[in-house]
Amino acid sequence: MSIARTLYSLLTWAAQPLLKRKLRRRAQAEPGYAQAVPERFGYYCPDTLGRDGAGQWVWIHAVSLGETRAAALLINTLRTNLPQLRLLLTHSTATGRAEGQKLLLPDDVQVWLPWDTPAAVQRFLQQFQPLVGVLMETEVWPNLVAGCQRADVPLVLTNARLNAQSFAGAKRWSALSRPAYAALAAVLAQTTQDAERLRQLGAPQPSVLGNLKFDVQPDPALLALGASWRSASRRPVLLLASSREGEEALWLQAWRSTPAAQQVQWLIVPRHPQRFDAVAQLLADAGLRVARRSHWGERLPPHNVDVWLGDSLGEMPLYYASAHAALLGASFAPLGGQNLIEAAACACPIVLGPHTFNFAQAAEQACASGAAVRASDMHDGVHQALNWLYDSDALDAAHQAALAFAQAHRGAAQAQAQAIVRVMLQKKYSNP
Known part of the structure; x- marks a missing residue:
C-alpha cells in the first residue's frame, strides 16, 4: 500500500464515528438513513446472499437518485443481454436506495456500499464476490478499487463524467487518484471532454459512449x-x-x-x-x-x-x-x-x-x-x-x-451494456 493510500485509509478509519453521527442526524429528516447502518461498515446479514450464494453478482453502484435512475436504463438493457443476470445494487443515499428498490427482481440484492476503509471493503467483497463491478458516473474510491483489484473483480466506470473542478481536485491528489483510475478495467465516458480528463488521470483508453440520461423515456x-x-x-x-x-x-x-x-x-x-x-x-x-x-x-x-x-x-x-x-x-x-x-x-x-x-x-x-x-x-x-x-x-x-x-442523443444504454458484457467475457476467458 502506498504512503498516500495508507494515510487516506487512516483518515477514513478515524472518520467512522463522524459518519455514524452524520447518519443519525440525516435520519431525523430522512428515516432511510437509519436503515441497515452496519452495512455502511461492511457487515451484511448472511441472508443477503439470496438463493445461490456468493459469486453470482453483477454489481452496480449508483450513489444517489440521479445515478439510480440512469442505472435503471442500463440494468434493463443488461437483463436483455444477460437473461440470467443476478443484480447486486448498492447506494450511498436514502433517495438512491428508495429508487433502487423499484429495479429489483426476486433474486436480486440491495445493500449500502461500505465506507471506504480497507476492512469494510474487504468484508463487502468476501461476502458477495461479484463477477464484475459497475460504478456509475463518478464513484471511484481508492480502497474500493484496490480491493477489487486484489480480489480480481474487474471494475467498469460507466456513464463516466469528470468536470473541470473535480479534475483539478483529482490532479492535486494524484498520488491517490491516479492508481485508482489506472486500475479500472474499462471507462465509458459521456463526452470527449470527460474522456480526455479521465485519460490524463490514468484511466485506460476511455471510450466515449454517450450519456444514459438521454435514453430516459418519461412516463x-x-x-x-x-x-x-x-x-x-x-x-x-x-x-x-x-x-x-x-x-x-x-x-x-x-x-x-x-x-x-x-x-x-x-x-x-x-x-x-x-x-x-x-x-x-x-x-x-x-x-x-x-x-x-x-x-x-x-x-x-x-x-x-x-x-x-x-x-x-x-x-x-x-x-x-x-x-x-x-x-x-x-x-x-x-x-x-x-x-x-x-x-x-x-x-x-x-x-x-x-x-x-x-x-x-x-x-x-x-x-x-x-x-x-x-x-x-x-x-x-x-x-x-x-x-x-x-x-x-x-x-x-x-x-x-x-x-x-x-x-x-439516444443509444448509450445499449452501447454501455455491450461494453460491460465484453469485460465480463474477457474475465471469463482469462480465468478458465
Missing part, C-alpha cells in the same frame, strides 16, 4: 397529467426545477422586482425532500400563497395561489410537462446544474444559469440547438423565461427543439 401517464395541469391553469406556468439551497431566495428577489413574473403561475420543486418544509416556510414568510403537491392529490392544482410547491419524489416528468418553460436548479448557484436532459425529454425548454459544469457539453449542445438559453443570473433567467411566454412562435420552436435534442 406517458405523468406527461399527460402535466399537460392537463397546464391546460387547466388560468396563467402560464413557469418552473424552477430541482432548486438547491439559496436559489429559492434568489428567485424570490427576482419575483418581487419583476411585476410580469407575478402574473405567472410558478411551480417550484426543491431538489432534496428534506428541504420541502423549509422552502414552503420561506415562501409563506414572504407573503406568497403556496399550495403543496402533497395536499391536492389527484385533483387539479388550485388556481388562486402564487406558487405550486412540488413536494413529491419521482414526478419530475409531471412537473416538466406542466410547465411552459423551466429554470434549471443548481445552475444559479455555483453547484454545476441538475439534469437538463430530463427536461428536454419532456419537451420543456430550459433556462440555464451560469453554472452548468456538471453537464457542460450537454448544456452547450442544448443552447446551440435552441432547446435552452443561457442566463447570467436569476433575474436574467426569470426575464428570459418570460420572453418565451411573450413570443408563442419562439416558445413552440423551443418545445420542438428540446424534444429533438433529447431524441438525437
Whole structure:
C-alpha cells in the first residue's frame, strides 16, 4: 500500500464515528438513513446472499437518485443481454436506495456500499464476490478499487463524467487518484471532454459512449397529467426545477422586482425532500400563497395561489410537462446544474444559469440547438423565461427543439451494456 493510500485509509478509519453521527442526524429528516447502518461498515446479514450464494453478482453502484435512475436504463438493457443476470445494487443515499428498490427482481440484492476503509471493503467483497463491478458516473474510491483489484473483480466506470473542478481536485491528489483510475478495467465516458480528463488521470483508453440520461423515456401517464395541469391553469406556468439551497431566495428577489413574473403561475420543486418544509416556510414568510403537491392529490392544482410547491419524489416528468418553460436548479448557484436532459425529454425548454459544469457539453449542445438559453443570473433567467411566454412562435420552436435534442442523443444504454458484457467475457476467458 502506498504512503498516500495508507494515510487516506487512516483518515477514513478515524472518520467512522463522524459518519455514524452524520447518519443519525440525516435520519431525523430522512428515516432511510437509519436503515441497515452496519452495512455502511461492511457487515451484511448472511441472508443477503439470496438463493445461490456468493459469486453470482453483477454489481452496480449508483450513489444517489440521479445515478439510480440512469442505472435503471442500463440494468434493463443488461437483463436483455444477460437473461440470467443476478443484480447486486448498492447506494450511498436514502433517495438512491428508495429508487433502487423499484429495479429489483426476486433474486436480486440491495445493500449500502461500505465506507471506504480497507476492512469494510474487504468484508463487502468476501461476502458477495461479484463477477464484475459497475460504478456509475463518478464513484471511484481508492480502497474500493484496490480491493477489487486484489480480489480480481474487474471494475467498469460507466456513464463516466469528470468536470473541470473535480479534475483539478483529482490532479492535486494524484498520488491517490491516479492508481485508482489506472486500475479500472474499462471507462465509458459521456463526452470527449470527460474522456480526455479521465485519460490524463490514468484511466485506460476511455471510450466515449454517450450519456444514459438521454435514453430516459418519461412516463406517458405523468406527461399527460402535466399537460392537463397546464391546460387547466388560468396563467402560464413557469418552473424552477430541482432548486438547491439559496436559489429559492434568489428567485424570490427576482419575483418581487419583476411585476410580469407575478402574473405567472410558478411551480417550484426543491431538489432534496428534506428541504420541502423549509422552502414552503420561506415562501409563506414572504407573503406568497403556496399550495403543496402533497395536499391536492389527484385533483387539479388550485388556481388562486402564487406558487405550486412540488413536494413529491419521482414526478419530475409531471412537473416538466406542466410547465411552459423551466429554470434549471443548481445552475444559479455555483453547484454545476441538475439534469437538463430530463427536461428536454419532456419537451420543456430550459433556462440555464451560469453554472452548468456538471453537464457542460450537454448544456452547450442544448443552447446551440435552441432547446435552452443561457442566463447570467436569476433575474436574467426569470426575464428570459418570460420572453418565451411573450413570443408563442419562439416558445413552440423551443418545445420542438428540446424534444429533438433529447431524441438525437439516444443509444448509450445499449452501447454501455455491450461494453460491460465484453469485460465480463474477457474475465471469463482469462480465468478458465
